[in-house]
Amino acid sequence: MEKTEEFTIKVYSENHIGLLNRLTIIFTRRKINIESLTTSEYHIPGVHSFTIVVNTTETMIRKIISQIQKLVDVMKAFYYHSDEIIYQEIALYKVPTSALLETNEIEKLVRRYNARILEVTPEYTAIEKTGHKEETQELLNKMKPFGLLEFVRSGRVAITKPMKELAVHLQELEEATNYTND
């Protein structure tokens, strides 16, 4: 059996209504769960990017990328192993301010985990931590005993280590394509 790994998929597309649905259909058809998903406008105007994290085999991810690449509104799709990207997730924690005042444990955690306090009110304190999932998860576990009120973690954002730019990929694709059959 081929081993299951974590892959990060990057999709660059037109910003069209419904495209997200078309993308997720490709995963649901093959019964693959999306672990995290982030969408945003790319730095090239009019281009949208998706960052999708899934656990599956490399054989499967190749087929999936091929099927994503085939979508009419998708310009280019890639997949990466974790060591081919630089990635982060952001987590927000809400704790009672009383817990912060009673001991200095929360303050220590904030320092040790390179987190930062966003807002302090008489009722609650909001804390932010950026990092890999394991790191934000670790801080979450540490925060729990202090009466954690709320927690949220974002989807992954990632930039890639390979230096070839999207524009170059697209230019190559364009040059390798005939647009009509005449």
Add this chain to the structure above:
Amino acid sequence: MKTNDEKTAKKELPAEGTEITGSEALIFSLLKENVETIFGYPGGAIMPVYDALFDYRDQLNHVLVRHEQGAAHAAESYAKILGKTGVVMVTSGPGATNLVTGLANAMIDSVPLVAFSGQVSSNLLGTDAFQETDVIGITMPVTKWNYQITSAEEIPEIVAKAFYIASTGRPGPVMIDITKDAQFGRMKWHYKKCRRIRSYFPYPKVQMDQVEKAAHLINKAQKPLLIAGRGILISKAEEELMNLVTKADIPVTTTLLGLSSFPVDHPLNVGMPGMHGNMAPNLKTNECDLLIAIGMRFDDRITGRLDDYANQAKIIHIEIDHSEIGKNVPTDVAIVADAKDALSKLLPLIKENDHKEWVESFRKEYKKEYDKVIKPARESKGSDIKMDEVVHLVSDKTDGQAIVVTDVGQHQMVVARNYSFKKARSFVTSGGLGTMGFGLPAAVGAKVASPDRTVLGFAGDGGFQMTIQELGTIAQYKLPVKMIVLNNSFLGMVRQWQDMFFEKRYSFTELTNPAFTKIASEGYGIASRYIEKRGDLEKAVDEMLATDGPFLLEVKVKKEQNVFPMVPAGASVSDMVTE
């Protein structure tokens, strides 16, 4: 392209910049795309478009079907026969949901289709308004592309894009949902054909290094076998295929959807591969040293058990859809390109060759299959008429020149195995989806597409009843379709599997049928004939073919006949069974 509709003066299209309604813009856009025929069914949310169509009914031939599914299948068939995009028009809600099976069928069989559905006004979207349904959401998995138009101004650009996407690259269905306010809205007329979309790469250029590798493999192969799929027909590469295989002396096996891409009576045609294909191409798949697959996707009904499929062979896959490369079968050389383009670049690099013994080995295998299976099935022996006898006779009587349409099931396989196709684009069937009920509306579409050729519509008694209402369409337009119902009072293919794999437990497969000929003749005024005696068969076929208008021939065939040979589900292509 064709102007067979010039019986009335054409209304000129308005000058660019003229203010018109969205509905008119849709009609003019269709005319700009050289659409000649629409298969459709009106209803509340599409009425403005139908009203605009009324003024242009001489230029846009509208065929009123009896169910929206029929419109989709008719349009698919029309598209397959003519090699151009089929057009469907329906209303919102149930009109659109009734299309879904047809869209799914067109998607999996790569048929260019543009379907338009009416939609409630944009201010009502999402409110569960009367006959509102989420057409875009529902059709997303079964369309190549879909889009909802909510303003009149969008219509020309989106229609142009729809036709471009449906017909280019690997063709497929496109669904366009148009809100009622967009149909009523006003806009300034303009039209520009779509020639490219920046995120869409329909025709990958042929990579010459891959072609050279392929040529090298072909030139040194001792035992090559070529599988021709529907891609040959889509790209109209029949001639290139012929040139390649005759130059290099390569046996050709045509898939179910590739049938009629290569003449059945050609010495290099070795039959059909797959579950109910011929023995030779299946067995030889696991003996050949090179498998050249063109415009096909290694469907499981062709490959059987994947881990015992052509392991000994090098594999060349020529396919326009890159996502099909390596999806099921790993390849040694992949040429991702249009079949015609790839073949014409490959041909000059191919050496003339001779594989006499290898080709002869297919004939030997065929002889065995002929003696064991084909001959007994075609023979006029036994008390009951067999399906193969009927199809073989009809093939002879039409000299393999007819357009043949089938439904799905045993009769479909029997037709595929017994009709001697001589012309390209002559076979219309539901392949990937296996859609029962496809046959009758598809026969309608084929006849509309090709009024001058004989259209034979084969069906079983089960599938015929799934879309039997299209007899109404045939009667209304007096379409001279020749329908042949092979009636065994069973869902025959399911019964065959129950027989072979479920200990003959015939769970809900026996049918009590109506008198089909009475429905046709008394109900619809369609000439018909019912026969159950072998002695009446030839005369009835002659009568059917000699009749000017539509004709329904119902043949009572052997109740429990199994289609052989067969690669049982999950078995290897080497393990075909003949009984």
